[in-house]
Amino acid sequence: MSTQPQPYYSFEDYLTVEREARDEKHEYVAGQVLAMAGASYSHNLIVMNLATELRQRLKAGPYAVLASDMRLRIEAADACVYSDVAVLCDEPSFHDGCRDVLARATWVAEILSPSTEGYDRGGKFALYRRLPTPPPIRADRPGPARRRRLHPPGRRPLDPRRLYRSARGGPVRGGRLPGPSGRDLRQNHLRATAALTARR
Template identity: 50%
Template sequence: MTVALAIPLSTTDYLHGERQVPEKHEYIQGQIYAMAGASREHNQLVFNLAGLLHAQLRAKPCSAFVADMRVRTRPNEAYFYPDLAVVCGELQFEDEQSDTLLNPSVIIEVLSPSTEGYDRGAKFAHYRRLDSLQEYLLVAQDRLSMECYRRAPQGQWLLSEVNEGEDEITLKSINCLLKVRDVYEKVLID
């Protein structure tokens, strides 16, 4: 994240401005943050994940969105642009513009060195407030590592982690299997 504007902004003003400019900004309790560009590895991972999910979701009543679909956590609280978001069932949007999703079942973030701590901490804290969210998948871009946080019946979040080429994670809420070697295809790891 970059520097926030000093003057608190209403969600109405944020959405109006966001719909007028090509740059994307995240909103957290009155402050907006410009989003940085993504690396080649980040883009390759998002592309791979989108393709793998698309193939498995085709026959299901689910929709997947890549990067440009904004997600609102709670009214007047926060808006984010996850790398991927999946909804199964009816899509719920904030308004008739249909550009702000309210009910993702799965959110996937590709970690970058500059945002990894934030994606694991404060951003995940906001995402956990979404009643619809069942799984949060973090995918590292500098090493073979996928971490899936899954909501348990009593509200705790359980972690499953894979980090070998033959390992796999199942996103149970959407019944999709992700193999590490497929997710990391054509991704350059140092």
């Protein structure tokens, strides 16, 4: 039995179709177009709470925090994805004049869901590692809560209950953000329970 080859799309072909699609989102990876599943209430709540907390923490600096609907071009991997949360430092850089595809991000986060966890941990994480920025922080579901800092030393710790009151489970992993004073907000300087998974 033979399998049908998947059609190859150029990035520009993908982008033309994606800009016209109002009801669906797709990601692009090396010529393949992947349909995205809709997110759950819990997933959306966690994304918005994380983005809100990050914005509050970073408002003194030259940062912009974006959630879910902004495309991110990963040129080195010939990919274009939607991250759950993206942080930009200074002026944004766009793929073209339409200003709907970022050319870079300082920091990205993915909230892992049971239905997409394999892809997010594997293929998508590998794509993010091709960005010319620090690696992403992942909010993992399973396992006991672990603590990491999400604030510069000397500032009030982030209360994970404000991210999600009924949350439980998992660590925050990865990268750093340049702090407003020029010092990096490294993972070991970040403090928050990454208990970002809703109880079912």
